[in-house]
Amino acid sequence: MRKSNYNQKPATKISGNIYRGSEEIISTLTALKDEKKGIWAVECYQGVRHDELRALFGALDADRFIDTAELMREPEEIEALTHPYLTDDRLFGRRNTLTYADFFDPEKIESLKLDTDGFSIIYGHGAAYVAPRATLLLYADMPRWEIQMRSRRHEVCGIGVNNESDAPSIHYKRGYFLDWVICDALKRRIMDKVDFWIDSVESGNPKMIDSETFARGLDATVARPFRVVPFFDPAPWGGQWMKDVCGLDNKQANYGWCFDCVPEENSLYLDIEGTLFEMPSNNLVFGRTRRLLGAPVEARFGQDFPIRFDFLDTMGGGNLSLQVHPTTQYIRETFGIPYTQDESYYLIDAQEDASVYLGLKSGVDPDEMIAALNHSQETGEPFDVERFVNKWPAKKHDHYLIPAGTIHCSGAGAMVLEISATPSIFTFKLYDWGRLGLDGLPRPINIAHGSHVIQWERQTDIIAKHFINRTEPVAEGNGWKEERTGLHENEFIETRRHWFSCPVSHETGGGVNVLNVIEGDEIIVESPTGEFEPFVAHYAETFIVPASVGSYTIRPHGPSEGKKCGTIKAYVRFRE
DSSP: OOOOOOOSSOOEEEOOOEEEHHHHHHHHHHTTTTTTOEEEEEEEOTTOOHHHHHHHHHTTOOSEEEEGGGGBOOHHHHHHHHHHHHOSOSSOOOOOOOOGGGTBOHHHHHHOOOOSSSEEEEEETTHHHHOTTOSEEEEEEOOHHHHHHHHHTTOOOOTTSOOTTSOHHHHHHHIIIIIHHHHHHHHHHHGGGOSEEEEOOSTTOOEEEEHHHHHHHHHHHHTSOBOOBOEEEOOTTOBSHHHHHTTOOTTSSOBOEEEEEOTTTOEEEEEETTEEEEEETHHHHHHSHHHHHOHHHHHHHTTOOOEEEEEEEOTTSOOOOEEEOOOHHHHHHHHOOSSOOOEEEEEEEEOTTOEEEEEEOTTOOHHHHHHHHHHHHHHOOOOOHHHHEEEEEOOTTOEEEEOTTOOEEEOTTEEEEEEEESOOSOOEEEEOTTOBOTTSSBOOOOHHHHHTTOOTTOBHHHHHHHTBOOOEEEEEETTEEEEEEEOOTTSSEEEEEEEESSOEEEEOTTSOEEEEEEESSEEEEEOTTOOSOOEEEETTOEEEEOGGGOEEEEEEOGGGTTSOEEEEEEEEOOOO
16 A cells, blocks of 8 residues: 555635634624615525534524425325325436425415514525525535534434434435435526625634625636546445555444545535535535536536546445446436436556456346345345356456346446446445445345346347447646547447656647546646646546646646556547
8 A cells, every 4th residue: 555645625726705613604794784785595405513503694684584394285285285295216317306385385485474574594404595685695505415414413404304313314215316416407597696605614613705806716627627526435345545545543343435426416515715615516516507517518518527436445345235227228217317316437456356246147038037136135145246148358548348138237346436427326236245235224225126227138248349448548748648548339428548757748639638647746738828827636536627727738747746646537429
């Protein structure tokens, strides 16, 4: 293992106005009461701590303080309204088509008389809907990863319901299929109207920035390569590699996951005069869509960031669950999601006995295999994985292609960089090696869903020929080489690997690029025309190059100067 130089807190440095702590925020807003008298709206993302924020804005001594929770339908009504989207399934629901208007009681809204001559505060979920002509609009935001941490501690509720005691998986399902969809729809409509943004991630230490500082942060971030804030999580199969390479807490039993580029869930840090302001990185996707994604990607995916990079660490750990992802048709018809999770495993490191399970053995009988899976699930007896599924020896820098419908999992001893499309919840586990989850309960198994999407023709010969190490040379010069490593022709993501000991040229081609440093301690990304300040990335770090950057170069830097380095780059295919 190498000594860690991995940056766990990447940030965009900008100048601007930041207000630190409750006293400074209250003082700043109090000074605006005469100038901005009338109705103030405080919109909230799901997952904020309402007790802290009510106390903060209650200290402004408004003539009237109205909590939107008092204007909503009864929790039982909202539960009934939302159940068709949440379903009785432990993990999966269906993407909802509701808006905040569906959550509010029309009679309560109709009877609400707002005095525009005095000073009123409308606070809570849907405040911007209730008061669309507010004289001052504030937004209390919250990154999804922090919401998940709070859900595990039973600190949050869904919008309009009392479900604080629900299991974290139920909270995540409600957020993914319902609450976050509704919050994001409203946020996209009002982003340009927000006067102040609130970061309340750190309990008891809120921070606030004005709209000009917020816009400056987005503009600065999208004008150059950048990183979102990674987060790490243990897993029943988790390993030990990331502890050393990413500089993590050695006292933890393991780390299985690292989400290093999942903008829907990651945070983005703005470093404003030495203070970190945290917000969802999705704000950049919503607020600077075309400059970030590029016009062709925006035309195809709208305001979805379509590429995901994450780590799966089984070095010193165990096998992942045997699994399969839904086909596009199935995910659309069953869950209301427009595209599926095609993916690949790129091994940035591996132990000598590492392996990847991929595809079916030749001649597998579908009915026999499904029956064996169901028997294992019902009785607890082991499922004979290697009777039905190929186990391939794996080594560092191998690349395994996994289009939707392909049975797969990483075996023990592998450090996987997972490159995939964005939908993140749709993994149909077929077998979990008899393990319990970290909560001590069996993890959900989805044989019924999986049986509908397995592509049974993907057997040994096809897998060996089309799904493993499909490396093709693209170009090379003195000190550099570019290779095409996939992905499968069914997938919309293209991947290119570069080996280099000198500067190598890149071009975004009008679409967003996502890269990871797969070899070398440190590289530097530069603009040939000085359009952005040089950006330094370290081993195993993932970074994003916005479409608007255009041309850029990458070369070894610092301790890696003159040495061989490597990156793998992913982008959306347009035309070949």
